[in-house]
Amino acid sequence: MTHAPIATLSSRAQRWAIGLTEQKSITGTDGEAAFGPWLAAHLREQAAFQDAEVWTIEVKPQDGRHSVAMLLRGSGRSTVLLTGHYDTVGTSDYGQLEHLATRPDALTKALRDSLVLAKAPAAVLAHEDFAGGEFVAGRGLLDMKAGLAAGLAVCAEFAESAKPVGNLLFIAVPDEENNSAGARKAAQILPGLCEERDLDLLAVINLDAIADDGDGSKGRVIALGIVGKLLPAAWVVGVPTHSGFPLNGPNAGAIAAAIAARIEWAPELTDACGTAPGTPPSLLGIADGKTRYDVTTPGTAHATFNVLSYRRTPDEVLDRFDSLCAEAASNLLREFRHRVSAQHETGLLEMVQLIPVHRYETLLARIDQSERTRFEGVSASIAAGDQPLPEKCRLLTEQAWELSRLAGPAIVTGFGSIPYLPTNLSAQPAAVRLRAAAIDVANEAAARYGNVVTCADYFAGISDMSFFGEADESSLDIVARNTPAWKDAVRWPPKRALANIPTINIGPWGRDYHTPLERLHVGYSFTVLPRLIRDVCARLLQPDAS
Template identity: 30%
Template sequence: MKKLKWNTPEQLRSLLCELVSWDSQTHTEGERTFPIKLEEKLLELDYYQQHPNYLSLHDVDHGRKFVSAFYKHPEATETIVLISHFDTVQTEEYGDLQPLAFQPELLTKELYERRHDLKEDVRRDLESGEFLFGRGTMDMKMGLVLHMSLIEKAISEDWPINLVLITVPDEEVNSAGMRAAVEVLTSLRNEYGLTYKLFLNGEPSFTQKPGDLKYYIYSGSIGKIMPAALFYGKETHVGEPLKGMTANYMASYLTQLMEWNPLFRETDRGEDTPLPVSLQQKDLKLQYSTQTPYRTVALYNVFLMKRTASDVMNLFEQVAKEAADKCNKDYQALCAREQIDAIGEVRVMRYQELLDYAKNKLGHEQVEQLIQEVLNNEEWDERDKSLKVADHLMIRCKELAPSIILLFAPPYYPAVNSSDDTLVQETIELMKTVSLEEFGVQVNQIHYFNGLSDLSYVNYQDEGEGWTAFEQNTPIWGNAYTIPFKEMAELQAPVLNIGPFGLDAHQISERLHITSAFVHTPVLLERVIKNMFQNEEEKLKLTTV
C-alpha cells in the first residue's frame, strides 16, 4: 500500500498551513487562484492523473471557480458529498500582524510574544500550546483538509462507497459557489447513476455562548433571509420642513418595530432563532445639502427554522402596515397641531406591486431598461442593486409617495434539518460512543448550525411554493441573483455537519484546537463513513443468505 500524504497529525497540520497560506479572502484575486492551486495539489494523487475527468474546476462568477473531486468505486452507487468553502473574511483587524494572518505557525509564535496584550482566555489558550492561530484555520480550511484526507484514504483502501468533494468560494458573502455547485451535483448524479446518502459539511464546532468549550456536531443549519425596505417620502427645503416628509421619519417607525421583534422568533427542538436586527439604514442622498432626505433604505436580518420566504414576507408586511399606521397617526396629529394640509398617507407596497404599476405606466421595455442600468453598475453589490432597482422605479412613479416598498435583498439561506433521519441519528450515537470511549470527549448535538452554512442549498423541503415571494419581491432575481430551488429539491439526502473545535471565527484570535483537528476529528469522520458502507455490506450479506 502506497504511503499516504495527508494522514498523520503532522501531515494534516502541514497541509492546513499550506492551504491557509493561499490567501483567499472573498472577492480578491486569491479567491480566484485558490481552486487552481488546489487542483494541482489534488493531482499529486495518482488517482486523479489516471482519472482526470473525476477532478474538475467549475465556473461560478467574476472569474471564481469551485472544485469537485470524485472518488468512484466501480460497483458502488451510494455516495457521500463532502462540502466545504475556501474563502475567508478580511484581515484588517490584525493590524501590524496582517502579513502573518495567513502564516499560522509564525502568527502563533508572534502572538505568544504579545500574549500579555490579549484577553485572558486567548492568552490562556496560547500558553497551553493547544491552539493554532490564523485566518481560515478554524473557518474553515481545516474542514477541507479533513475531506482531502478522506478522499486519499478512500482511494488507498478502495472503500466500497463513492465520495464527492465539493469546495466552493463565496460562502462568507452570497454562497454563489454552492448555488452553482447544485447543478453539478445533479449532473453527476444523473451521469453516474448515484444515490446521495449524506451531505456532510466540515464547518467547525462553534461555541453557543462565551466561555463554552463543548464540542458540537450539527444535524441541520439555520436559515437566513433579509427583508428590506425603500422609504420614499417628499423632498423639501429645511426652511420649509412641513411641505415634505423625510424618509428617515418613516423609516424610524418600521425599524423600531423590526428590531428584536419576537414575532419573527422561531423555536424548534428547544432551540430558538436569534431575534431580528437592522443590518443597515441609510438615506440615498449623494452629498450634503439643505434638501431633506426623502429616500431611505433599510435591511433587516431574520433567521429561519421552519418558515419560508412567503411566511416572512407576510409577517414583514404585517409589521410594516402597523408601522405605517403609527406613522400616519402621528403625522395627522402633527398636521392638526400645525394647522397644515397633509401631503398624503404613507402606504405599504410589495416590490411586485410597484413593478406591475411601473410596467403599466412606463411600459415593459422602459422598465427593463431601468433595471438593466442598475445591474450594469459594477460598483454596487447585490444588496445595493436590489434597493437601487426599487429606487429607480419609484423616482418615476413618485405619485405613489409617501410609500414603504417592501422587498428582499440577497442572500437567502433556507433552513435545513435532518434530526429525525435514522441515518443521522445512528451516526450521532456512533460518534458519541467513539469520542467518549477513545478520547474522553463528549459529543453534543445541535439541531441547527448557528453560523449559516452551504448545507442550506441541498435537501430543500418546501412542499408548496414558499419561495415564490422571494422570486417576486427580489428586484435582481433572475439577473444578478438566483437560487436553484427546484434542483435543490432534487438533492434529497440528510445533512450533517462535523468539523473540528475552534474559537473566535472572524476575529484576530481565530484559532483551531490542535488535538481536535489533527487527532480526534479525522478518526470520527473515518468511523462515520466506514460505518455507512459496512452497514450496507452487512445488509447485502443478509439479503443473499
Template identity: 30%
Template sequence: MKGKWSTKDELINLLKQLTTVESVVGTSKEVEMGEKIEQLLGEIEYFKEYQDKVYRIPVKNDHWNRFNVAAIYEGDPNDQKAYVLLSHFDVVGIDDFGQYKHIAFDSDRYTKQMQQLEDVSPEVAADIESREWLFGRGVMDMKAGLAIQMAVLADAIEQKKKVNLILLSTPDEERNSEGMLAAIEWLACLKESKQYQHIIGLCSEPSFTSFPGDTAKYIYTGSVGKMLPLVCAVGKETHVGEPLAGVNASWMISEVVSEMELSERFFEQSKDELVPPPTVLRLSDLKYEYNVQTPTFAYATFNVLTYTKTAQEVLTEVKKVAEECGEKMDQRLEKRYQRYYVKQKNPPISVYTYGQLKEKGIALYGQTFLDQLESISKRVYQNGGDTRDVTIALAKEVGDYFIELAPFYLVTLAPPYYPAVRLNAQEPFEARLLEEVGELQKWTEERFGEVITQKDYFPGLSDVSYGKIEDGLSVKQTLEKEMPTLSNGYDLPLDAMQKLQMPTVNIGPFGKDAHKRTERLHVPFFTDIAPQMLIRFIDQMTKK
C-alpha cells in the same frame, strides 16, 4: 488513517499549505486556492492515474474565473449511495488583524506573535498558554475542515474502501455562495447519471461556540436559513422650514429599524436552540448633496435568520412591521398637526410590496416600464454594483413611478437567500442518519472521552442550505414576485436543489472566534479526533 496526510505532522503541514494561500473572498486568490487544491490532490497516486476524476466546476459569469474543485473516488460502482465531502476554501478579509496583516496567513508566525501579546482576553490568554491552539486566518473557518476531508479521502483510497466519495470544495461561501450555487447543478446531474438513490452531504465546518466561554463540541444536522428583507421609505418632500408639510423618509426608515432590530417577532426555537434575532446590515438615504429639502428616499436591509419560517412568512411579517410603524407615525403626526395648527395634512402612510407596485407599473405603463427597469439593472451592474445595489436601484425606480402615493413603504427581498435545512426524523433514510449521529456521539465519548452535542442547525450559515429544499414551488413563486434580481444577476438553482435533495451532517474540527483576529483551531481535536469521527460515520453508514 493510512495513506497521504495520515500522521499528525502530515495533517498539520497540509493545513499550513492551505492557509498560506490568501484566498480572501471576492479576489483572484480564490483561483490560486483552487489550483493549490488541484495540485495537492494530484499528489495522491489514484488521481495521478485517473486525472479525469478531478474536475473544475466554474462559477457562472465570474469576473475572476473562479471555480469549484471536485474529486471523485468511486470505490463501489454498485452502491446507490455517495458521500459529498463538502467544504469551502475562501476566507474573510484581514483588516481586523491591524498591524499584523502581513502574517495573518502564516499560522506559525502569527501564533508566535499572539504568544507575545498582552492585550487579549483571559480566555484567549489561557488558550495561548496551553500551546494547543493554532492562530491565523482560515485555520478554523474552514481550511482545517478541508484538510480533514482530503486526508479522509486519501485514507479511503489507500484502503480501497467500498464507498463512493466526492470531495467538493467551493469558493465564495463567505459572500454569496456563488461556488455552491454552480456546483448544485453539477451534483444533481451526477446523481442522475450515476443513478444514486442517495447523495449524503458531509460538511466539516468547525464547531462554533454558542455563547462566550462555550467549550462544547457539536455535530450539526442542518443549517440555519437566511433572508435579507429590504425596506424602502418613500417620503414626501418639503422645506425644512415647513417640516410638517411633508414626511421625512429618514424618519420613516428609522422607525422601522428601531422596531426590527433584535425583534422578537421572528423568534423560533428548536429544542434548546434559539434562532438569533434580526439585525440591520445596511442603512442609508439617497440624498447625496446638502440642501434644505428633506430626504425623499431611505432604505435599510435586515439580516433575518430562520429555522422553519418561509420566505412569504418573513416578508409578511416585515410588511406588518412597516404597517405598524406607519400607523404610529400617523398618530404622532396628528398630534403635531394639532399642536402647530396645521390644517393641510399629509395622507396616511401606506405599505406595498415590490411585486404589488410592479404589477401596477405593468398595468399602467406596459413594456416601457419593464424596459426602464431592465435599463436600471444593466447600468448598476456595469458600474460595478452587486445584486443588493440593483435591488435598491430597482426599488427606487419603482417608487419614483408612484411618487404620487407618497408617503409609503416598499418591502422586498434582496439576495442572498439561504433555505433552512435539517434532517427529518419522519423520513426513513434521514432518520437513519440521525440514528448514526447518536451512535457516533456514544463512540466518541467512549473512545476519546469527548462529549459531542448534536444540534439541529449550524448557526453560521453554510453552503449545505442549497443541498435540498422543501416546498420549492412555493419558495419559487414568492421569490419570483418579490426578489427583483432573481434570474437578473442572482441565479438560484431551485429545480436542481429539488432534484438533489441532499441531507447533510456536519462533522468538523473545534475552533473559536471565526472572522476575528483571534481565530484559532484546537490542534489535538483536529489531528486526533475529528478525522476519526468522520471516518467512523462513513464506515458505519457503509456497513448498514
C-alpha cells in the same frame, strides 16, 4: 475503510489546514480565482490521490472562479459527499499584522505577545487561549479551511485503504462568504454528475466551522440541519423638504429609523427552535438616499435586516415584516402628531394619515407595458454592475417606484439578497440512516475519542448546507417575486436549484471567526474531527447501510 494510526490522520489534517490557510483566497479577489486551479493541481500531486479523478467546475462562463472536485472510488455505487468553502473574508482588519494573517504559527505568536496587556474580555480570552497552546490563529483557518483539511485527511486514508467500500466525493467551493455561487452551481450539477459517473449519492457532510466562546461543548457538535436566512428590506419614500420647514412632510430617514427600532430583536420575527430560543432579527444596513450634503431632508432611505428561521416560510416572514413596518410607521405618525400638537404647530404632516406598505411585486404590476422594456434594460444593466446584491435590489426598487407612479410617503418591502432555506433530515430512508449514523458516532465519541460530542437539530450559522440539504424549494415563489435582482443578478434556476440530499454538518470549532482573533481549537479539529467524519462515512457506506 481501515483505521490508520490516529497520528497519521491527525498530522494530515494539520498539514492540509496550514497549507490551505497559507494560500490566500479572499472572496472576490484574484486569490479566490487562483485557489481552485491551485488546489486541483496540488491534489493531483499527492501520492494518496494518484488514482483519484480530480477536476474543476467553473462557477459560470468567464467568472474565473472554480469549485474543485475529487472522486475516490472504492466498490459499488454508494457515495458520500464531503464539501466546504475555501473563500475567506478579508485581512485588512489585522492592521499591522496583516502580513501574518495567513501564516498561522507566526500570527499566533504575534497575537499572543500583543495581547499581554489586553483588557477587553474577548482579547483577554484570546490571550489565554494562545498562551495555553490549544488554539492557533489564522484568517480562514477556522472558517473553514480546517474543515476542508479534515475532509482531505479522510479522503487520503480512504484512498490508501486496501479494499475501500463505497466512494467518497470531495468538492471545495468558492463564494460562500458572498452569494454561495460555488455551492449553488455544485448543487445544480450533482444529479448529472452522479448519473455520468454511476454514483448513488447517499448523503452530504458539510464541513463548516462552529463558534463557541465557552468550554467547547457547543462547538463539538454534529448538526442535523441548518437555520435559514432571509434579508427582508424596507425602501422608504418620504416627503423631502427644506430643513427649515420640517413639518412639511415626514422624513424618510426618520421612518426608516423607526422601522429599524421596531424590528431590532423583535420577538415576532424570532423563530424558536423547539424549546431553544431563536436568534432575534437584527439590522444589517441602513442609509438614506442622499449623495451629497444639503439642507433638504432625505427623500428616500433603505434598511435591510438579518432574519433567521427554522420552520417559518418566506411568505410568513414577509407577512410579519410588513406588519411590523406598518406598525412602526403608524406609531411614528402618532408621535409626530403629539409633538406638533404640543407645540401648537400646523403643517402638511396633518394631511398624512397613513404611510402605506407596498411589496416590490406591487410596483412591478403597476409598470405600464410601454415602460416594461426600458425597465428590463435598466435591470440588466444594474445586474451587470459590481455592487453587492442588496444595493442592486435598492437601485431596482428605486427604478420600479418611479415607473409605478405611486406617491410618497410609502414603504416598499421585499428581499435584498439570495435566500438560505432551512434544512433538516426528513423521514426518507437515506435521511433516517444518516441521522442514525450521526447519533451513533456522537454517542460513542467520549469512549472512542476522549471528547463528548453531541447532535444538534440545527447548525446556527449560515452555510452552503442550504443548497445541498433537504429544503422546501416550493417556498421560494414569494422570494422570487419580491427580490428585485432575482431575474438578472441572482439567476436562480427555475427547476432543480437545490440538491435535496440528506445533509449534516461536522466541522471544526474555535472562536471569533471574521475577526482578527479568529482561532481554531487544535486538539479537536486535527485529532477528533477527522475521526468523526471518517466513522460517519464508514457507517453509511458499509454494505448493510445501502
